[in-house]
């Protein structure tokens with residue numbers, strides 16, 4: 180067994196972070212290193228899927244639940260418009276292999292495209 184991901188440890192309360200919203204199978208936190216005025220992460224509670232491709236193939240309903248949670252937190256924390264980014268693979272900047280979406284909102288510029 181590999182070590183639990185940083186997001187699983189946050190969910191268990193082992194690493195401090197405020198859970199700003201949650202659904203049955205997903206939760207949202209603020210990114211610790213924001214790249215936009217509003218930079219949130221929406222994350223499945225299970226770390227079964229490493230990236231969005233695996234998630235879409237294995238549990239499309241959970242992917243839809245993540246998108247709905249992203250919409251809800253973007254409305255609650257900004258004006259409702261947002262960018263949704265899934266970094267997929269180390270070459271694309273993925274560092275945590277527990278699938279998560281970056282929700283970027285506020286005044287955005289091109290430098291925030293990388294999540």
Ligand code: AMP
Pocket residue numbers: 185194196208209210211212213265266272273274275276294
């Ligand atoms: P990625 O590079 O797409 O895998 O995204 C991982 C994200 O997790 C990065 O934007 C990090 O800033 C963020 N992150 C890492 N550790 C924490 C933490 N303890 N609390 C909140 N966000 C974190």
